[in-house]
Amino acid sequence: MSRLPITKTPKVYVGGAFIRSESARVFPLKDASGEFFANIPQCTRKDLRNAVEAAAKAGPGWAKRTAYNRGQILYRLGEMIEARAGEMADAITLGGATPAAAAREVAATVERLIYYAGWTDKYEQVLGNVNPVAAPYFNFTVTEPMGIIGVIAPDEAPLLALISLIAPAITSGNTVVALASSRQPYPAILLGEMLATSDLPGGVVNLLTGFRKEMISTFATHAHLRAISAVVNAEERKALALGAADSVKRTHLRKAEDKHDWLVDSAQSLEAIRETLEFKTTWHPVGA
Amino acid sequence: MPALIAAKKSSRPASRSGRPATELIFGDLWEFDPAPESADPKLKARYELFIDGKFVAPKGGRYFDSINPANEQKLAEIALAGPADVDAAYAAAKRAYEGVWGKMPGRERAKYLYRIARLLQDRAREFAVAETLDGGKPIKESRDFDVPMAAAHFFYHAGWADKLDYVAPGRRVAPLGVVGQVIPWNFPLLMCAWKLAPALAMGNTVVLKPAETTSISALKLAEIFQDAGLPPGVVNFVTGAGDVGAAVMNHPTPAKIAFTGSTEVGKIIMRGLAGTGKKMTMELGGKAANIVFDDAPLDQAVEGIVNGIFFNQGHVCCAGSRLLVQESVAAKVLAKLKNRICTLRVGDPMDKNTDIGAINSREQLDKIAALVAVGVKEGNEMFQPACKLPTKGFYFRPTIFSGVSMSSRVAREEIFGPVLSVLTFRTVDEAIEKANNTAYGLSAGVWTDKGSRILKMSTELKAGVVWANTYNKFDPSSPFGGFKESGFGREGGRQGLLDYCKLV
Numbered sequence: 001m002s003r004l005p006i007t008k009t010p011k012v013y014v015g016g017a018f019i020r021s022e023s024a025r026v027f028p029l030k031d032a033s034g035e036f037f038a039n040i041p042q043c044t045r046k047d048l049r050n051a052v053e054a055a056a057k058a059g060p061g062w063a064k065r066t067a068y069n070r071g072q073i074l075y076r077l078g079e080m081i082e083a084r085a086g087e088m089a090d091a092i093t094l095g096g097a098t099p100a101a102a103a104r105e106v107a108a109t110v111e112r113l114i115y116y117a118g119w120t121d122k123y124e125q126v127l128g129n130v131n132p133v134a135a136p137y138f139n140f141t142v143t144e145p146m147g148i149i150g151v152i153a154p155d156e157a158p159l160l161a162l163i164s165l166i167a168p169a170i171t172s173g174n175t176v177v178a179l180a181s182s183r184q185p186y187p188a189i190l191l192g193e194m195l196a197t198s199d200l201p202g203g204v205v206n207l208l209t210g211f212r213k214e215m216i217s218t219f220a221t222h223a224h225l226r227a228i229s230a231v232v233n234a235e236e237r238k239a240l241a242l243g244a245a246d247s248v249k250r251t252h253l254r255k256a257e258d259k260h261d262w263l264v265d266s267a268q269s270l271e272a273i274r275e276t277l278e279f280k281t282t283w284h285p286v287g288a
Numbered sequence: 289m290p291a292l293i294a295a296k297k298s299s300r301p302a303s304r305s306g307r308p309a310t311e312l313i314f315g316d317l318w319e320f321d322p323a324p325e326s327a328d329p330k331l332k333a334r335y336e337l338f339i340d341g342k343f344v345a346p347k348g349g350r351y352f353d354s355i356n357p358a359n360e361q362k363l364a365e366i367a368l369a370g371p372a373d374v375d376a377a378y379a380a381a382k383r384a385y386e387g388v389w390g391k392m393p394g395r396e397r398a399k400y401l402y403r404i405a406r407l408l409q410d411r412a413r414e415f416a417v418a419e420t421l422d423g424g425k426p427i428k429e430s431r432d433f434d435v436p437m438a439a440a441h442f443f444y445h446a447g448w449a450d451k452l453d454y455v456a457p458g459r460r461v462a463p464l465g466v467v468g469q470v471i472p473w474n475f476p477l478l479m480c481a482w483k484l485a486p487a488l489a490m491g492n493t494v495v496l497k498p499a500e501t502t503s504i505s506a507l508k509l510a511e512i513f514q515d516a517g518l519p520p521g522v523v524n525f526v527t528g529a530g531d532v533g534a535a536v537m538n539h540p541t542p543a544k545i546a547f548t549g550s551t552e553v554g555k556i557i558m559r560g561l562a563g564t565g566k567k568m569t570m571e572l573g574g575k576a577a578n579i580v581f582d583d584a585p586l587d588q589a590v591e592g593i594v595n596g597i598f599f600n601q602g603h604v605c606c607a608g609s610r611l612l613v614q615e616s617v618a619a620k621v622l623a624k625l626k627n628r629i630c631t632l633r634v635g636d637p638m639d640k641n642t643d644i645g646a647i648n649s650r651e652q653l654d655k656i657a658a659l660v661a662v663g664v665k666e667g668n669e670m671f672q673p674a675c676k677l678p679t680k681g682f683y684f685r686p687t688i689f690s691g692v693s694m695s696s697r698v699a700r701e702e703i704f705g706p707v708l709s710v711l712t713f714r715t716v717d718e719a720i721e722k723a724n725n726t727a728y729g730l731s732a733g734v735w736t737d738k739g740s741r742i743l744k745m746s747t748e749l750k751a752g753v754v755w756a757n758t759y760n761k762f763d764p765s766s767p768f769g770g771f772k773e774s775g776f777g778r779e780g781g782r783q784g785l786l787d788y789c790k791l792v
Contacts, residue, residue: 126457131781133763134440141767141783226772238563245558247727248551248570248773255565270458271791279783281767282746282754284739 010185012041012209013192015054016202021210022046029186032096040185043210045218048177051206052224055148055175058203063145063173067121074117074171077198078110081191085110088190092159095184105160108263112160115268116167123172123273131281138284143172143277146250150219151178152212152230157262158184159191164262165229166205168272177206177225185209216240223247227276231256250275320633323640325427329418335503337367337527338510340380341520347372352528354504357424357646358637358681366503369526371535374495377524378541381466381493384521389493390463394450401446401488403516404509408439411512415505419477420637422504424646424682425600427638430477437762438481441780444764445485448785452490455782461789463491464567468542470533472549473499473648474603474704480506482779483546484523485764490788492544493522497536500529501649534560543567544788548605550702551728551773569777569787571605571769573702574730577723578608578759579713579745582617584735588757590624593708596733596759598632598686601644602706603652605774606731608759610699611710612719618712622690625710629686630673644706647682656684656705663689663698668709694725702728716741720748729771733759752778 010029011018020026023046026039041047062070081088085106092102124143131139149169153162158181166176180188188207195205208215216236219228220243227250228240237253244251252275254260261267334351336343351365369377389397408415415438416431425434452461467487471479476498487494498506506525513523526532530553537545537557547557548571561568578596580589596608613621637645647653664670668689677683690710692699698709713719723732732751734742742756752770755761762768767781777787 127783129782131763131765131767133761133766135761135763137758137761139763139766141781146771234563237565241562242559245555245562248554248558248572248775250776253565271456274786278752278771279767279769279778280746280752280754280771281781282743282756283758283761283766284742284756285758 007038010038010040010189011192012043012189012207013195014047014051014206014208015057016196018192018196022050029094031094037094037186040189040209043208043215045215047208047210048215048218049222051177051208052148052222054203054206055177056224058201059147059175062170062175062201062204065173067124070171070173071117071120073199074113074120074167077194077200078113078117080194080198081106081113082110084190084194088159088187091186091190092184094186095158104263105157109160109163112163112268113167116171116273119270119273120171123270126270127274127277133283136286138286139281141279141281143274144280145173146226146276146278147174148225149174149176149276150222150225150228150230151176152216152219152228152232153178153180154231154256154260155181155183156260159187160262161231161260162188162191164267164272165231168268169229169276170200170204171273172277174276175204177208179208179210179212179215179219182209182211212236217243220244221246225249227252229275230254231260233257320641322636324636325417325420325431325638325640327413327417329421330414331364331418331421331504334365335367335507335527337369337373337377338507338523338525339373339377340524341514341518343510346370352500354422354501356421357501357648358421358678360680363421364504366527369528369532374526374532374535374539377495377526378466378539380521380524381495382541384519385463385466385493388519389488389522390465390491392491394452394491397489397491398446398449400516400518401442401449401485404512404518405439405442405446407512407515408435408442408509412436412439415477415508417638418508419505420645423473423476423502424637424648426642426645428640428642429600434475434478437764438478441478441481441485441764445489449489452785452789455785455789456791459791461490462792464788464790465492465543466541467492467494467544467546467788468536468539469494469496469546470536470549471496471498473502474600474605476502477505477509479548480509483548486779486784486788487546488522490785492788495524495526495536495542497526497528497533500527503527537561544569546777547571551775554775567787569779570775571777571779572773572775573728574605574607574770574774575610575700575702575726575728576606576608576731576733576751577610577612577749578733579612579719579723579735580614580617580621581734581736581738581741582614583737584757585737586617586621586624589735590621590628592733592735592757592759593625594628594632597708598629598644598706599760601647601684603648603704604760605702606753606760608733609703609708611708612713612722613710614719615712615714618710622688622710625688626671629688632673632675632686634675634683634685635678644686647684647705650682652704653682653684656703656707659698659701659703660687660707663696663707663709666696666698668692668696668698694722700726716744720745724748724750727773730774731755
């Protein structure tokens with residue numbers, strides 16, 4: 001007797017919980033052959049603001065974790081994805097990728113997490129330094145996470161690009177509110193489930209699905225988002241930069257029209273970590 | 289304005305024997321003999337634009353006056369640049385970048401910067417006098433701080449020019465190309481050095497606009513560039529007001545824009561550049577908390593508070609304009625502070641004994657007076673010493689508002705003048721909360737005897753620079769710059785260089 005399979009209801013991962021959009025809206029996702037696959041939450045600006053609130057609550061605790069601990073948690077996220085690599089690859093093939101390409105993307109995603117996991121307790125030693133000031137002070141420059149980072153992921157490489165934008169931000173103790181690809185949102189839905197079992201505290205990474213045009217102005221102007229890391233088109237870049245000026249937000253906007261190869265090693269870097277860091281310099285007197 | 293100057297006598301803390309503590313209140317007790325600095329600033333009657341290595345007249349043929357804010361007398365006329373001049377400056381910078389500077393070996397660029405540093409040291413006193421005449425800051429500050437620090441910036445960055453492989457470990461760096469820079473009037477020469485030295489060390493060429501009230505020291509620096517043999521077009525100065533600044537910022541040529549000034553103008557520049565993808569450094573306003581704990585060495589702290597807010601008439605983006613004092617010592621600190629500011633000498637900036645010189649412009653004086661009027665209207669208690677002010681020129685008495693609440697405008701807005709707002713706190717957490725409760729995040733001060741508390745505060749304060757048991761200290765090797773709406777990017781140190789290069 002054939003068994004009717006139980007299908008999964010896709011939910012987005014926000015504040016450590018799996019939720020539907022507050023608007024109760026969904027949009028249908030079709031697989032590569034055009035068949036209905038599932039309904040995906042169509043998140044709103046309000047969902048974005050709620051996600052920022054969740055990220056704000058999680059932020060101080062995450063930033064205070066030891067670098068060693070953050071490294072282990074990023075590593076464990078890699079473990080969680082590796083263990084469900086087949087399922088994740090299937091999710092990527094929904095968008096039309098070949099099974100081999102999907103498997104490569106999942107493998108590269110795990111490698112990327114392991115790369116950043118290793119950086120958590122090292123980037124400070126490379127980016128910070130003691131400054132030999134011409135006065136009797138011990139003067140040192142250290143880095144600090146900016147706070148809450150807004151991420152807008154591209155459509156291509158729906159898992160790898162998303163992780164390539166999120167991972168460097170959380171390496172240093174930032175929290176993230178990310179909008180996944182609207183064409184290929186399902187890998188982000190699955191990623192939420194892997195995040196939930198990775199020991200990453202709830203609220204550190206918040207994943208939204210939906211449409212850019214509905215949320216981009218809120219990404220741009222929300223004063224609690226301290227930086228935006230996004231792959232966006234010319235019109236979106238202008239909108240984000242204009243809105244960012246209101247709160248002197250840092251923007252790292254990659255061009256959607258450029259060809260990005262997310263698989264190569266140069267898609268991961270210390271500079272990507274630095275983009276969501278502030279430098280702080282302390283003057284401490286030296287004397288008896 | 290006189291209505292605001294409720295000249296109150298300071299209440300001296302009584303000593304144990306009931307007699308007033310012996311304190312040296314210089315202000316009114318006797319006259320000081322003047323001690324004027326007399327070095328020749330070697331000013332020209334007219335300053336032209338500096339484009340492509342030459343002083344050239346503006347194409348529009350127009351000039352504006354630069355006055356001495358200490359006596360409102362005209363010092364010189366300054367060329368008023370127009371769009372065609374800005375175009376010419378950028379064309380020269382582009383030629384210099386492509387033809388000479390961008391491909392010159394770092395060790396050669398270094399030698400030019402070393403030369404500039406040495407030539408500036410040679411003419412230090414002359415520059416100090418010019419700076420004080422043009423901007424109104426006390427001669428002791430321009431002589432002991434602005435000019436030597438400017439030379440130090442060139443000297444420091446010179447040494448980087450052939451060591452750029454060490455700026456970004458594991459990566460090669462390359463210059464960005466032409467850079468457009470606009471600087472403020474509070475440290476005219478020093479801001480020039482902060483902006484130019486890292487840009488040039490990295491191999492960029494520059495178009496820079498000094499502030500309209502303080503163009504002279506930049507144009508004197510251009511004389512040094514000529515003497516140093518700096519290739520034409522490597523640095524170009526265009527002078528004028530905000531519209532010239534906008535032309536420099538919005539020009540299509542520069543690959544990067546660097547701005548130091550108010551947060552308000554910074555946001556306008558950011559909007560203007562939206563969608564261009566140009567790199568930016570924004571060094572904007574501040575409303576720094578200077579936090580005094582009850583275990584701090586109070587006399588030392590009072591000196592630090594005074595230096596924090598009255599240095600350069602308070603025209604300092606990182607000024608310690610919000611004093612947060614722990615409640616248990618608040619009355620004591622306030623009494624000491626009031627006494628101390630009665631001994632500050634306000635007046636002729638050219639006098640070597642002057643502590644507080646002239647406000648940079650009438651416009652700024654009006655702005656300070658307006659915000660102080662707001663502070664009085666809000667019901668904050670105001671204290672000003674009854675010092676005499678010169679009859680001509682722009683002066684403002686050092687001013688302390690006490691009993692200020694966090695919502696008060698004098699506790700929230702950058703005044704950019706010698707005005708201190710005093711607030712209190714009880715616990716470490718409250719101090720952190722109050723210090724961080726601002727859109728700004730440039731700097732902060734912490735006064736305590738406890739080392740672990742210094743490091744805790746430094747970790748928690750959302751500010752780019754934290755001074756512990758000191759204030760307003762600067763060094764070319766020490767990165768400076770803000771969090772939040774105080775801007776982004778750093779100036780000074782290895783981190784500052786990173787903002788003038790691309791990774792290849």
